[in-house]
Amino acid sequence: MKTILLTVSYDGTDFCGWQRQGDCLTGHVRTVQEELEKVLAVVLKKNVTACGSGRTDSGVHAMAQAVTFVSPIDSIPVEKYIPALNSLLPHDIRVMSAKQVDDDFHARFSATSRSYRYFIHCGKTPPASEMRFVWPIFRYPDVDKLNRMCECLRGEIDCTTFSAAGDLSPSKCRYLEYARFFMEGEKLVFEIAANAFLWRMVRSITGTLIQAEQKKMPDNYIAEILAAKNRKLAGPTAPPTGLFLWSVSFDGIRRGPASAAL
Numbered sequence: 001m002k003t004i005l006l007t008v009s010y011d012g013t014d015f016c017g018w019q020r021q022g023d024c025l026t027g028h029v030r031t032v033q034e035e036l037e038k039v040l041a042v043v044l045k046k047n048v049t050a051c052g053s054g055r056t057d058s059g060v061h062a063m064a065q066a067v068t069f070v071s072p073i074d075s076i077p078v079e080k081y082i083p084a085l086n087s088l089l090p091h092d093i094r095v096m097s098a099k100q101v102d103d104d105f106h107a108r109f110s111a112t113s114r115s116y117r118y119f120i121h122c123g124k125t126p127p128a129s130e131m132r133f134v135w136p137i138f139r140y141p142d143v144d145k146l147n148r149m150c151e152c153l154r155g156e157i158d159c160t161t162f163s164a165a166g167d168l169s170p171s172k173c174r175y176l177e178y179a180r181f182f183m184e185g186e187k188l189v190f191e192i193a194a195n196a197f198l199w200r201m202v203r204s205i206t207g208t209l210i211q212a213e214q215k216k217m218p219d220n221y222i223a224e225i226l227a228a229k230n231r232k233l234a235g236p237t238a239p240p241t242g243l244f245l246w247s248v249s250f251d252g253i254r255r256g257p258a259s260a261a262l
Contacts, residue, residue, distance in 0.1 A: 059240030112252035115193035123186040135242040152223035153179035208235035
């Protein structure tokens with residue numbers, strides 16, 4: 001038996017998130033985990049569990065979701081998993097890399113940090129090919145001011161203000177490594193890294209920052225509403241279209257409960 005680590009990219013538009021959910025009252029729910037597990041079962045001739053590093057929400061994409069599974073077949077060369085799985089997967093999921101890891105390695109529990117990028121289109125109407133992957137706001141925000149406002153998003157923070165009503169995490173504290181804005185052509189990119197995230201937390205932070213900059217709130221505004229620990233003070237939640245799970249790290253300092261990772 002081998003433990004395999006995959007790097008998986010997906011367009012989350014037509015998925016109800018990463019995590020398998022089974023059936024619901026309105027019919028079958030399509031998830032990335034289930035699609036991947038169905039294909040693994042064909043390749044391995046056995047049902048296996050694909051464990052992701054985080055539970056991306058409905059409509060959220062991934063550039064590099066980390067996924068581990070235990071293969072019962074030792075004879076398959078690791079590099080063969082890439083073409084074998086991609087030949088069977090739907091086109092909105094791609095396996096980008098595969099490697100063997102230690103038996104005690106786990107995509108979620110071994111991860112030390114995750115980074116997300118949110119893409120905001122600032123110019124005129126974006127082309128149709130980009131509409132699934134950006135949030136169009138039709139203006140150019142002050143990037144320097146945005147970066148001043150998010151300077152407080154570092155270190156151990158109680159993120160209650162940016163938690164969603166349905167978040168069941170026992171603790172709202174997370175360790176944020178950094179948060180920053182930068183331009184890529186017509187796109188404003190918000191990048192944030194942490195040991196883990198609350199449900200919809202990145203989208204809440206993004207929407208709040210963009211609204212606060214537009215309203216010319218003071219640079220310490222985000223720090224003040226964080227300190228209040230009141231989710232009613234957060235701004236609008238940005239749509240899922242622009243959000244990507246960008247990278248997962250396994251070589252940093254392990255902080256906080258991995259069970260809460262998103």
